[in-house]
Amino acid sequence: MDLSDRKRKILQAIIDEYIGTAEPVGSRAISKKENxxxxxxxxxxxxxxLEEMGYLIQPHTSAGRIPSDEGYRFYVxxxxxxxxxxVEAVSQLQMILxxxxxxxxxxxxxxxxxxxxxxxxxxxxxxxxxxxxxxxKIDLVLIGNRTVMLIVVTQTVRNQVMNIDIDEEVCxxxxxxxxxxxxxxxxxxxxxxxxxxxxxxxxxxxxxxxxVLIDIIHFVYDTITDDADTxxxxxxxxxxxxxxxxxxxxxxxxxxxxxxxxxxxxxxVNSTDSSGDxxxxxxxxxxxxxIMNDCSLVSINYSLxxxxxxxxxxxxPKRMNYSKVFASLDLISNEIDKILKYYISDE
Amino acid sequence: MDLSDRKRKILQAIIDEYIGTAEPVGSRAISKKENxxxxxxxxxxxxxxLEEMGYLIQPHTSAGRIPSDEGYRFYVxxxxxxxxxxVEAVSQLQMILxxxxxxxxxxxxxxxxxxxxxxxxxxxxxxxxxxxxxxxKIDLVLIGNRTVMLIVVTQTVRNQVMNIDIDEEVCxxxxxxxxxxxxxxxxxxxxxxxxxxxxxxxxxxxxxxxxVLIDIIHFVYDTITDDADTxxxxxxxxxxxxxxxxxxxxxxxxxxxxxxxxxxxxxxVNSTDSSGDxxxxxxxxxxxxxIMNDCSLVSINYSLxxxxxxxxxxxxPKRMNYSKVFASLDLISNEIDKILKYYISDE
DNA sequence: TGTTAGCACTCAAGGTATGAGAGTGCTAAC
DNA sequence: GTTAGCACTCTCATACCTTGAGTGCTAACA
Numbered sequence: 029m030d031l032s033d034r035k036r037k038i039l040q041a042i043i044d045e046y047i048g049t050a051e052p053v054g055s056r057a058i059s060k061k062e063n064x065x066x067x068x069x070x071x072x073x074x075x076x077x078l079e080e081m082g083y084l085i086q087p088h089t090s091a092g093r094i095p096s097d098e099g100y101r102f103y104v105x106x107x108x109x110x111x112x113x114x115v116e117a118v119s120q121l122q123m124i125l126x127x128x129x130x131x132x133x134x135x136x137x138x139x140x141x142x143x144x145x146x147x148x149x150x151x152x153x154x155x156x157x158x159x160x161x162x163x164x165k166i167d168l169v170l171i172g173n174r175t176v177m178l179i180v181v182t183q184t185v186r187n188q189v190m191n192i193d194i195d196e197e198v199c200x201x202x203x204x205x206x207x208x209x210x211x212x213x214x215x216x217x218x219x220x221x222x223x224x225x226x227x228x229x230x231x232x233x234x235x236x237x238x239x240v241l242i243d244i245i246h247f248v249y250d251t252i253t254d255d256a257d258t259x260x261x262x263x264x265x266x267x268x269x270x271x272x273x274x275x276x277x278x279x280x281x282x283x284x285x286x287x288x289x290x291x292x293x294x295x296x297v298n299s300t301d302s303s304g305d306x307x308x309x310x311x312x313x314x315x316x317x318x319i320m321n322d323c324s325l326v327s328i329n330y331s332l333x334x335x336x337x338x339x340x341x342x343x344x345p346k347r348m349n350y351s352k353v354f355a356s357l358d359l360i361s362n363e364i365d366k367i368l369k370y371y372i373s374d375e
Numbered sequence: 376m377d378l379s380d381r382k383r384k385i386l387q388a389i390i391d392e393y394i395g396t397a398e399p400v401g402s403r404a405i406s407k408k409e410n411x412x413x414x415x416x417x418x419x420x421x422x423x424x425l426e427e428m429g430y431l432i433q434p435h436t437s438a439g440r441i442p443s444d445e446g447y448r449f450y451v452x453x454x455x456x457x458x459x460x461x462v463e464a465v466s467q468l469q470m471i472l473x474x475x476x477x478x479x480x481x482x483x484x485x486x487x488x489x490x491x492x493x494x495x496x497x498x499x500x501x502x503x504x505x506x507x508x509x510x511x512k513i514d515l516v517l518i519g520n521r522t523v524m525l526i527v528v529t530q531t532v533r534n535q536v537m538n539i540d541i542d543e544e545v546c547x548x549x550x551x552x553x554x555x556x557x558x559x560x561x562x563x564x565x566x567x568x569x570x571x572x573x574x575x576x577x578x579x580x581x582x583x584x585x586x587v588l589i590d591i592i593h594f595v596y597d598t599i600t601d602d603a604d605t606x607x608x609x610x611x612x613x614x615x616x617x618x619x620x621x622x623x624x625x626x627x628x629x630x631x632x633x634x635x636x637x638x639x640x641x642x643x644v645n646s647t648d649s650s651g652d653x654x655x656x657x658x659x660x661x662x663x664x665x666i667m668n669d670c671s672l673v674s675i676n677y678s679l680x681x682x683x684x685x686x687x688x689x690x691x692p693k694r695m696n697y698s699k700v701f702a703s704l705d706l707i708s709n710e711i712d713k714i715l716k717y718y719i720s721d722e
Numbered sequence: 723t724g725t726t727a728g729c730a731c732t733c734a735a736g737g738t739a740t741g742a743g744a745g746t747g748c749t750a751a752c
Numbered sequence: 753g754t755t756a757g758c759a760c761t762c763t764c765a766t767a768c769c770t771t772g773a774g775t776g777c778t779a780a781c782a
Contacts, residue, residue, distance in 0.1 A: 054745050067755050072746070090745050090762040131536050165516045169528050179532060181516050181524065187532045189478050266631035275624050277616050284613035401774050414726050437733040437774050
């Protein structure tokens with residue numbers, strides 16, 4: 029299955045060209061542009077071979093060739109040139125980040141925005157699950173008549189509201205117990221057993237009707253362990269409309285619907301490999317999703333030390349500038365890692 | 376400037392028709408559909424009059440007429456029929472809301488989602504400014520080495536992070552003082568003078584380097600008064616692509632860019648009347664914004680008692696179904712008001 | 723005086739033919 | 753193994769024509 033050096037060069041030239049123009053590329057164009065010293069006829073023969081091998085597709089007899097999914101795959105794996113991001117961009121990114129040590133969420137949103145700015149494609153970024161973040165503090169605040177807000181502080185803040193009939197005094201006592209028992213743990217370490225232990229402790233200290241107590245216990249447990257609404261942020265969705273492959277409004281609309289459907293988007297993004305710290309590209313059908321057949325998803329994991337991790341991904345046309353996207357994601361994820369490591373360090 | 380009854384009926388019929396079809400409507404169509412007992416020739420004469428008066432426009436000589444901005448305006452002010460929302464939809468909305476008394480943010484997001492579901496247009500919803508919400512509690516939590524998070528609880532939670540070198544003990548003391556001095560107030564009541572008063576109090580109780588103290592004071596003041604990032608949520612942006620007036624990808628792209636540009640979107644939405652509790656429609660050029668020339672913005676204020684208010688708005692083609700949009704916004708804002716009133720009541 | 727039928731006219735939209743251009747595959751010669 | 757040359761194919765843009773919807777005007781009618 030390996031290709032002659034000449035075939036590789038030709039395939040690379042075709043894909044590079046196609047990425048730029050979105051037009052099928054012909055033999056003449058290649059023989060002119062590249063200085064391979066070959067005539068178009070020779071290139072034609074090679075192209076016919078490459079097509080037979082499955083790397084190229086001919087939309088119709090008298091058109092040039094475009095890369096197949098396999099062609100892109102080969103390109104990404106073996107042919108692609110390394111893209112070098114300009115020094116100005118890098119130092120600008122670093123500068124902004126340094127002045128922006130702030131909430132986790134802001135950093136994450138910023139990462140997405142930055143990626144879409146560098147690549148000019150749509151980006152998707154998910155917040156870390158929070159299940160592995162240490163609970164710094166828990167608070168219970170009365171914010172209205174019969175309305176209590178539970179606030180869980182980790183690197184970020186999660187809050188939830190419940191209607192229940194308790195007074196400020198009780199609130200305070202409950203908060204003290206919850207803090208004693210839970211702070212320092214991570215959400216994933218908190219089992220329902222542990223919470224029930226707390227329930228017994230509360231029974232001894234505070235006088236509450238059993239129903240209210242049970243409600244509170246469930247409330248606390250749910251709030252802490254609920255991971256359903258890990259956020260997912262989409263940036264620059266409109267860039268989709270820039271690419272000729274979506275000039276069909278019908279098609280564009282479908283992609284937009286998909287990008288607004290956070291649940292399925294999460295599924296897609298989470299279907300990428302979560303273990304490594306490398307970049308993963310899923311090209312067209314590799315995504316196993318009808319709507320992504322004409323798109324590629326390039327993703328990278330960023331991490332908060334060893335505690336939790338999220339994903340930063342780019343969604344774009346299959347003929348995206350992979351090398352630029354790879355370089356951008358790599359850069360951002362590295363810089364963000366640095367910041368986050370500093371930001372959550374405990375010593 | 377008043378119109379004969381017949382002209383009104385004809386104008387109404389034309390706009391109703393155009394709202395449905397997005398095609399210029401001709402005299403024959405009107406004379407057939409409406410049972411006015413008039414021939415197309417008569418209608419034609421009336422239409423010529425209406426055009427002269429500025430209510431209608433003829434895209435080209437041999438086409439039917441479409442409403443002008445003034446035509447829509449007249450329609451909205453005087454002609455429009457009341458739309459009745461189905462009982463099922465209403466009771467469904469009420470049911471969901473009742474089971475969903477939860478954070479302010481969630482309610483707001485839900486309002487936007489619901490409006491876009493009812494109308495099938497793009498909706499925009501802004502959170503209340505927070506400046507008039509009472510501070511329930513303030514907390515200061517150490518979340519990492521030299522990293523402090525300030526948490527301000529009102530009906531909602533705002534948090535901000537700062538790098539500063541203090542220990543847990545100091546944190547706690549500061550939190551106590553801040554709570555004593557600030558809880559119960561609204562952000563708008565907090566002046567820098569007042570904060571400086573607190574600064575003096577801190578100086579007496581806690582030993583801190585002057586620089587750190589000043590940093591903290593600024594940090595607190597900024598976090599509380601910062602209103603820059605009041606959120607704005609966009610729903611169902613993709614619906615734009617459904618309407619033939621945006622089948623031009625170019626045009627659609629511009630609208631999308633605009634919808635992603637939160638700052639300018641806020642400006643647009645906030646340019647609507649904020650005092651009343653009625654519905655306001657801005658049609659085409661009335662928005663004073665190039666990009667909105669072919670769109671209408673219909674908005675309503677919702678309120679949290681008398682304390683703060685936000686906006687719920689629909690953005691759609693000028694030929695939107697105004698009467699349905701009006702009814703939907705009215706319904707949702709009413710229901711949300713009810714819930715919020717209950718939710719923030721203090722007694 | 724208001725309404726209507728009739729007719730000539732206009733214009734956009736859609737279908738068809740045509741030609742140019744890009745690109746291919748194949749063959750034969752180098 | 754490489755290349756020049758040629759016939760062939762297919763898309764795209766253009767021009768042209770037809771069709772149909774709709775108008776404005778005029779003259780006749782109630």
